[in-house]
Amino acid sequence: MVKIALGAGHGINTAGKRTPDGEREWSFNNKVLLACAAKLNKYQDVQILRLDDPTGNTDVPLTTRTNKANAWKADALVSIHHNAFDGKWGSHGGVETLVQEIIASKASKDNAAIIQPRIVQAMGLRDRGVKSKNNHMTRVSNMPAILTEGGFMDSTIDIDALRNDAKLKVQGEAIADGLAEYFKLKLKVAGTPASPKEDEELKFSSPALKLETETSLASKAHRQIIVAAAVKEGAHSSWADKLANNTLTDADVLGLAVKYTIAVNK
Structure with missing residues (x-):
């Protein structure tokens, strides 16, 4: 059984994590995560743990996220993000995947090398490559960990792709297929019984923000x-x-x- 920990970066109200027009990074990240989880569930012998708040209302602390993944003994962790330069519209842009600098495991680098070009193709954006950077999610995780940046939210070039839900869906599926390639997962055959009920904390089918219908x-x-x-x-x-x-x-x-x-x- 392969155990994959997924997290949509930040929360919906996290300061600064938005486009110049006010679109929230979490909303982009969440759509990618949902598509990734849905595609992973089409493979055999996979369990998924969601690390962020599935409603986006709470920006779950990074330590809480990595503690959860470590305690679960995940085989891989993917933290899903979209980039920003200075919060102002500009012509910069591109996709990059981050691994921990200096201490990144070979498995982390291998995962990144497989997934990065798939995201580039899915989004149709410039390839900024795999980069080494010091950040909590890749530094503190005990398992191979990567952080994806699927395009720049403040790029006049990238924003059309980020506003395209079909592209975000394909991005999520690209991450899932990259993990499947690394772990040599096999697709479920038709008629395969559903897997046991997932952890309630996953709630992958829940709306981006829980609201009562009468509001x-x-x-x-x-x-x-x-x-x-x-x-x-x-x-x-x-x-x-x-x-x-x-x-x-x-x-x-x-x-x-x-x-x-x-x-x-x-």
């Missing part, structure tokens, strides 16, 4: 009010397109309301 955010009319007000205050017009296409998540709506100080209980 104002569940109302399409109120969502339209929030988006229209945000666009009027300077938010990108793509938010209105996402609303029209029914691809706007509760987390997106709440993020707009917070950034542009729009009441959510009108």
Whole structure:
């Protein structure tokens, strides 16, 4: 049995972790994680542990995340992120995968070498390569660990890919397939019985942000009010397109309301 620990970086309200237009990094990370988990579940003999808060409401401390992965004795850890340069729109961009500097295990480097080009292909962005950097998630984890950066949130080049849910889905699947290649996993055959019930903390099928159906955010009319007000205050017009296409998540709506100080209980 191969045990994979996955974490979407940060929380939805973590300061600074957003595009210049207010889109939250966690929302991008979460979509990739959900796709990765769904694809991993198509392989035999895999268990998955989610390290972050599946609602995004709490930015789970890094020590809590690595303690959880270490105690579970994961075989690999992937921390999923999207990059930023200075929080202002620019022409920089690209995909990179990080391993721990100096002390990175061969397994970490091998995983990164397999997964990095797959993400580049999935996102259609510049290849910044595998890089060594000192960060908690790769330093403190006892298992092979990598941190993915699937593009720059403040890049005028990368942002179209990040706003494309289909590309984020393919990115998640690329990470899963890269892990499957490293661990030599086999796809389940048709008719394979479902695996035992997963840890309740995973909640991979839960919405990006848990909200009761009777709250104002569940109302399409109120969502339209929030988006229209945000666009009027300077938010990108793509938010209105996402609303029209029914691809706007509760987390997106709440993020707009917070950034542009729009009441959510009108």
